[in-house]
Amino acid sequence: xxxxxxxxxxxxxxxxxxxxxxxxxxxxxxxxxxxxxxxxxxxxxxxxxxxxxxxxxxxxxxxxxxxxxxxxxxxxxxxxxxxxxxxxxxxxxxxxxxxxxxxxxxxxxxx
Amino acid sequence: xxxxxxxxxxxxxxxxxxxxxxxxxxxxxxxxxxxxxxxxxxxxxxxxxxxxxxxxxxxxxxxxxxxxxxxxxxxxxxxxxxxxxxxxxxxxxxxxxxxxxxxxxxxxxxxxxxxxxxxxxxxxxxxxxxxxxxxxxxxxxxxxxxxxxxxxxxxxxxxxxxxxxxxxxxxxxxxxxxxxxxxxxxxxxxxxxxxxxxxxxxxxxxxxxxxxxxxxxxxxxxxxxxxxxxxxxxxxxxxxxxxxxxxxxxxxxxxxxxxxxxxxxxxxxxxxxxxxxxxxxxxxxxxxxxxxxxxxxxxxxxxxxxx
Numbered sequence: 497x498x499x500x501x502x503x504x505x506x507x508x509x510x511x512x513x514x515x516x517x518x519x520x521x522x523x524x525x526x527x528x529x530x531x532x533x534x535x536x537x538x539x540x541x542x543x544x545x546x547x548x549x550x551x552x553x554x555x556x557x558x559x560x561x562x563x564x565x566x567x568x569x570x571x572x573x574x575x576x577x578x579x580x581x582x583x584x585x586x587x588x589x590x591x592x593x594x595x596x597x598x599x600x601x602x603x604x605x606x607x
Numbered sequence: 608x609x610x611x612x613x614x615x616x617x618x619x620x621x622x623x624x625x626x627x628x629x630x631x632x633x634x635x636x637x638x639x640x641x642x643x644x645x646x647x648x649x650x651x652x653x654x655x656x657x658x659x660x661x662x663x664x665x666x667x668x669x670x671x672x673x674x675x676x677x678x679x680x681x682x683x684x685x686x687x688x689x690x691x692x693x694x695x696x697x698x699x700x701x702x703x704x705x706x707x708x709x710x711x712x713x714x715x716x717x718x719x720x721x722x723x724x725x726x727x728x729x730x731x732x733x734x735x736x737x738x739x740x741x742x743x744x745x746x747x748x749x750x751x752x753x754x755x756x757x758x759x760x761x762x763x764x765x766x767x768x769x770x771x772x773x774x775x776x777x778x779x780x781x782x783x784x785x786x787x788x789x790x791x792x793x794x795x796x797x798x799x800x801x802x803x804x805x806x807x808x809x810x811x812x813x814x815x816x817x818x819x820x821x822x823x824x825x826x827x828x829x830x831x832x833x834x835x836x837x838x839x840x841x842x843x844x845x846x847x848x849x850x851x852x853x854x855x856x857x858x859x860x861x862x863x864x865x866x867x868x869x870x871x872x873x874x875x876x877x878x879x880x881x882x883x884x885x886x887x888x889x890x891x892x893x894x895x896x897x898x899x900x901x902x903x904x905x906x907x908x909x910x911x912x913x914x
Contacts, residue, residue, distance in 0.1 A: 509887070509889055510710070511713065513890065515705055516707060521701045541687075542823065545910070546909065546911065547909070558687050561681065562764060
């Protein structure tokens with residue numbers, strides 16, 4: 497090692513570098529956060545983790561660094577079933593013919 | 608349905624102010640642009656930890672150290688929110704991280720400048736986070752739902768970043784002559800790179816028109832830059848420190864501060880890898896990745912055993 501110490505002999509870092517092994521990817525978990533007792537759990541984002549315990553810890557680090565958070569749920573993303581935009585109009589459409597499900601369909605005391 | 612018809616409906620939804628969600632049909636170019644923007648944004652948060660991390664062990668008081676630690680932790684968290692949001696577009700976080708490590712992904716050039724003194728931590732919080740917050744405030748209205756929601760979360764948390772930076776600058780600017788000189792020196796070095804953070808001028812920006820039409824952005828680079836200058840100049844005067852721009856003037860007719868010309872050659876030089884710290888930043892990320900490998904592998908093996 498010369499007078500300049502280790503820095504002097506370090507090779508210059510390349511701006512582009514070929515990377516060897518592909519990275520293993522742990523499962524994706526969706527994170528739901530409750531901000532006060534009695535409130536619903538709301539979707540906050542997602543984390544990667546190999547198991548539920550670490551998923552909760554990662555979720556705590558990422559989505560509960562600031563209060564108030566009273567409860568966290570994590571669920572592996574592959575277990576969530578969701579509607580597709582193509583289904584939605586048929587499954588979820590309010591149906592204009594179903595006005596009788598709303599209070600305004602009926603006459604109250606003042607009408 | 609033909610693609611042209613799909614695109615017409617997509618644009619109509621955007622024009623009506625609807626949000627686009629991951630499973631909705633979207634043009635391939637919209638998806639590509641969002642992956643580009645969101646991954647660059649995520650990488651910037653991650654690399655953004657490095658210049659400030661440099662000063663955690665040398666913060667001048669416990670109060671300053673606590674604030675800086677919390678801020679750097681937030682940046683790691685914000686990088687994760689953004690990778691998570693980008694993943695909803697069908698890319699994998701590991702691929703994005705790989706692209707950063709191999710040097711093919713971009714991140715904000717501002718982080719390729721060195722933090723030479725403690726005053727740089729003040730200047731970064733005040734100017735760099737101040738500039739980022741304006742961009743992110745705009746992006747809370749972005750047409751892509753997951754990106755907009757991540758931005759809401761980030762903006763809520765980042766409000767303290769800018770204030771802790773300004774507080775550092777004020778303490779120095781109103782301190783001893785040497786502290787004052789240190790604060791001025793930091794402003795001198797960070798002012799122009801901060802203005803470049805908003806990206807090339809509108810006439811040279813290749814993505815601007817499409818991003819505006821898609822409701823991804825609501826303001827152009829130059830509009831955001833002007834918004835920032837109008838906020839930052841009076842803040843500098845209040846410290847008081849001098850903006851390092853002899854041509855800076857207030858235009859009565861438009862009620863805007865007008866800056867001198869920005870050195871775009873420098874901007875492109877740093878984007879292309881010629882900044883002072885480009886190599887340092889990549890080396891630090893690669894080393895952190897390598898040193899953390901055993902933790903990832905151990906967690907993976909343990910998870911595997913329990914499945």
